[in-house]
Amino acid sequence: MAFWALVVGEITLECVRQTALDARQTYKGRMTVSEFEVVGKVADFEDNVGQAVPVDGRMVAVFRKGDQWYAIDDLCPHMGASLAEGHVEDHSVTCPWHAWRFCIKDGTWEDNPRVKVDSFEVKIDGDDVLVREIPKVDAKEDENED
Numbered sequence: 001m002a003f004w005a006l007v008v009g010e011i012t013l014e015c016v017r018q019t020a021l022d023a024r025q026t027y028k029g030r031m032t033v034s035e036f037e038v039v040g041k042v043a044d045f046e047d048n049v050g051q052a053v054p055v056d057g058r059m060v061a062v063f064r065k066g067d068q069w070y071a072i073d074d075l076c077p078h079m080g081a082s083l084a085e086g087h088v089e090d091h092s093v094t095c096p097w098h099a100w101r102f103c104i105k106d107g108t109w110e111d112n113p114r115v116k117v118d119s120f121e122v123k124i125d126g127d128d129v130l131v132r133e134i135p136k137v138d139a140k141e142d143e144n145e146d
């Protein structure tokens with residue numbers, strides 16, 4: 001009896017802990033906010049050359065254009081090439097496999113702007129380059145508000 005009470009107590013505590021963690025990761029119950037992750041040093045990134053880095057379990061293509069920094073999903077939605085290996089011109093990257101072009105500012109597929117890959121926030125802190133996923137509004141929460 002005491003053993004089962006202890007087990008139930010542990011499970012309850014774990015549920016409370018997980019709920020608190022979930023609450024901390026939401027803002028006003030609508031936006032998921034991820035943490036910035038250090039992906040390298042400023043000197044590691046060449047101007048106008050993409051570099052693929054891991055962020056929160058996925059690969060992200062980071063682009064430096066002087067003092068401006070951009071990051072989009074590294075995975076081309078066509079057949080999975082690394083967009084970081086594409087040719088960068090102005091604010092476009094051309095996929096190295098079949099030449100689909102994406103805006104490095106917001107991930108828009110330039111041949112069909114209704115389609116886009118995810119984009120990420122980049123910030124510089126001293127010598128460090130940090131990236132995080134841009135907060136998203138939870139579509140289910142939006143539907144419930146109507």
Ligand code: FES
Nearest residue numbers: 076078079095098
């Ligand atoms: S894999 Fe990118 S255009 Fe085909």
